[in-house]
Amino acid sequence: MSTAAIARPPAPLLAPGTAPAPGYEVLAHLARTGWLDLYDAWSEERDCRCVVKVLRPDRRGEARLADRLVREGRWLRRFTHPHLVRAYETLESPEPLVVLETLTGETLSHLVDRLPRRAGAEDVAVLGVQLCSAVHYLHGQGLLHLDLKPSNVVVDGGHAKVLDLSVARAPGTAPAGVGTFGYMAPEQARGGLLSAAADVWGIGVTLYEVATGEVPFDPGETLDTNTNTGAGGGGGGASGSRDAADDWYPQLEGPAPPVTARRRLPRALAAAIDGCLRPDPAARPTVSELSAALDATLRRRRRDTPVPE
Known part of the structure; x- marks a missing residue:
């Protein structure tokens, strides 16, 4: 790993109250992976909590990752199975975003x-x-x-x-x-x-x-x-x-x-x-x-x- 990579500051998180997309409000940050952030969020339309999955700010310029996220969201919206997580919505702009059901386990x-x-x-x-x-x-x-x-x-x-x-x-x-x-x-x-x-x-x-x-x-x-x-x-x-x-x-x-x-x-x-x-x-x-x-x-x-x- 290069010195520049080690010195790079962490990508900023969305603050509670931020709207990652119209109709959604961030409640809290849940997890960060090598290329994604997951947020506990509120859906105004569904009047319930959900999980919003977005690209990390420092990875948003990578079209390959954006395509991967959107593709996954489309699959999970289309698939219906009791042992698969469900997706409610997939957005491509202004930034790629997938909305998933909140699981309680x-x-x-x-x-x-x-x-x-x-x-x-x-x-x-x-x-x-x-x-x-x-x-x-x-x-x-x-x-x-x-x-x-x-x-x-x-x-x-x-x-x-x-x-x-x-x-x-x-x-x-x-x-x-x-x-x-x-x-x-x-x-x-x-x-x-x-x-x-x-x-x-x-x-x-x-x-x-x-x-x-x-x-x-x-x-x-x-x-x-x-x-x-x-x-x-x-x-x-x-x-x-x-x-x-x-x-x-x-x-x-x-x-x-x-x-x-x-x-x-x-x-x-x-x-x-x-x-x-x-x-x-x-x-x-x-x-x-x-x-x-x-x-x-x-x-x-x-x-x-x-x-x-």
Whole structure:
């Protein structure tokens, strides 16, 4: 990093009471990523709180980022699924802006850090089924998410919602490093053909962390930090801007440690999670197969649980 980059003052935030667009008033700043600011805001038209997602002031001249933000907003306005965050409105001028629903839960990353005990096996399986449902829907819309991780999932009362389509794209060839360093599938790290199997990896690595409190691979130091908030949903998404020639990706060096090396789990649930993290995309289960396996573990556990008299 250059001396000039280190010395650059932080980009200013919008003050409470500011109108980022007609009909919206900033209440508070929620989060900042490498290229976005998220604000808790009030919608006059809807008479409710919402989340406003805008480019950071120091990144507003970058057309590529503006296009990415507007594209994500249009997708989320069009998509309707119980496990995907909703967008209310997308504006292109005077500055690109996306208005999202306010979510009342917490991100999985916050829950993993905050709770003294790991999630129960049944809760992990339920979460997996819900993530499979959201991903199956996205794939039906012709998109791969490519950035599934605990900070991009908000949970409220056992109901999960997936956030952040900022790096989503159609299946096909992609450059190296699209996603978040410690969470991307090996094929994302090396670049090349990406398929639905990359999102199966993302589900698996998310369940692994929720179950054990640890990621299977050390994420190391990321160039573009992603920060999401359960109060609003929708963080930044990794930029894929890391220099692949300078990166060492541990997921390219060998398989993930079995989840049972970190925590004791029912055999079928552990096998489902481990199956998602196979290095060869062709060896991973499909989203439908994974959902069926997780659902079977739930039925088995509920069948074997004694009913209190």
